[in-house]
Amino acid sequence: MSIRVGIFGYGNLGKGVELALQNQPDMQAVCVFTRRDPKSVKTLTGLPVYAAADAANFADKIDVMILCGGSSTDLPVQTPNLGKTICVVDSFDTHARIPEHVQAVEKAAAQAGKTAVVSVGWDPGAFSIARLYSECFLPKGQTYTFWGKGVSQGHSDAIRRVEGVADGKQYTIPVEEALAAVRRGENPELTTRQKHKRECFVVLKDGADAEKVEREIKSMPNYFDEYDTTVHFISQQELNEKHAGLPHGGVVIRSGKTGMNGENNHTVEYALKLDSNAEFTSSVLVAYARAAYKLNAKGVYGCKTALDIPPVDLSFESRDDLLKKLL
């Protein structure tokens, strides 16, 4: 029997989930829910579209709902809410608020005998697992996370709010020397500026003052002032042609020591290079939707995260096959 999946929210993430579900032999996409007028939404693969308000009525038609909303206002409400009637998965990524989110969802899901999996994607998610395993394997050491090279949508938005800017895109880039020092096992102490740099591609409005725009971007608090930032002015055409995608990625490195006097150094490195940030996140969501289904079938209820779930539960293959193939 196929796992029946609903998609709640139909932006980049929802579309990515729809496409990712096509690669799963044991899952099927049932429909999309939207807060827009359902008639106005056309899905990539022809899935039917319903009003978000009706989602809870689909509890007997959907095994797992994948929530594809934003972390700032959507998910803190939607996940506990839908989690009461259906198994849900989300990519809630406001790191500081994850514990309270987990608590709220736990309360909703556990009582109802539902299984929720929250905060899965690549960070939090794949990177969190990489950190946990490597810290357990090398308890004496240090963990570093570098993001990029990739497009930061928050920083791109910030650029576009600057007066005189017509359009723009920002890349977060790890500083090569810092990465190299970490890989050599030197355990450096790194400031914000030493870890990442920022590169901006900016399209000016007619008559805008380039120097002023550049100064304003580079001095923007929180977003740019603590980084070495480069600003390139380009045409809208060049921006469209060369910077249309939303690639991202990054690396988690644990550098640790073993031996009688810590004389042996080891590094564990987990790196992602993603052409599409949203589509990779969607693929991770789909894998954890399967896990939510399997856990629920085993009677494991409440709110789980990537840290709580056995790897085997993400796979469509049987444990026997995985032992043969992957161990």
Place this chain on the structure above:
Amino acid sequence: MSIRVGIFGYGNLGKGVELALQNQPDMQAVCVFTRRDPKSVKTLTGLPVYAAADAANFADKIDVMILCGGSSTDLPVQTPNLGKTICVVDSFDTHARIPEHVQAVEKAAAQAGKTAVVSVGWDPGAFSIARLYSECFLPKGQTYTFWGKGVSQGHSDAIRRVEGVADGKQYTIPVEEALAAVRRGENPELTTRQKHKRECFVVLKDGADAEKVEREIKSMPNYFDEYDTTVHFISQQELNEKHAGLPHGGVVIRSGKTGMNGENNHTVEYALKLDSNAEFTSSVLVAYARAAYKLNAKGVYGCKTALDIPPVDLSFESRDDLLKKLL
């Protein structure tokens, strides 16, 4: 309360476990078991040493026994045998025989209400997990494993068996062009020769024929004939000075596609660089010994592998702390 750990077998792995246990706030090493005369064994940290034959009598003094024997003849007997009376962990690494090993240990441990964790280390173990996660995240794609740069003890032994060879060491090295093609997402089909090369450092016996030795090494079936092999002749002194360690490592790369027509490429890379093969394996064994203890306390019995165990169970930290810190 501290988790009490016994060490069964006292070679490189057993010593590594002894040292790794010093870095665990919640575990303590109790003693070592050996098949040698216990009086002849002096441990690095002063642990008491007992006869291997007495191990089963320590069931009430030890929570988990870490088995540090070899995969060819020791573990297939020891793990099911000790697994009947005590929770055990091993690094059984004969890939083709893992399913039958799991079955034998399952039978022993499940009936006895014990928890066994087998085949943990880095491959199988950390690499197996990396393969599983990345295949679940990117079901449309290909997985590559490269080993090295590192010392292969099997190949070093093979060199030393060649007539005229006094001593020798062999490094397995991934072929850079192959790695680069995989990282670019080209999904190449690679032959054995295209993936790895072998570099040998050989000390000749007095009067040995260097050319003949080199020819014999390079043409050795299974070990060298399918690889591009380089042989360097050096002095015993140079071998001792420059090639004393047992470093190893490797990388698992999953390259996969998403999108409407597979237009977006993603790579997930998990890489290890280890100064000491044995000490890293030991550290992984210790982390899974903690997991065996925790699972047993929860009433999860039988034979588990790295694929079956939730990441959170490897850690000495509480789930709440991990959610805060790592997600």
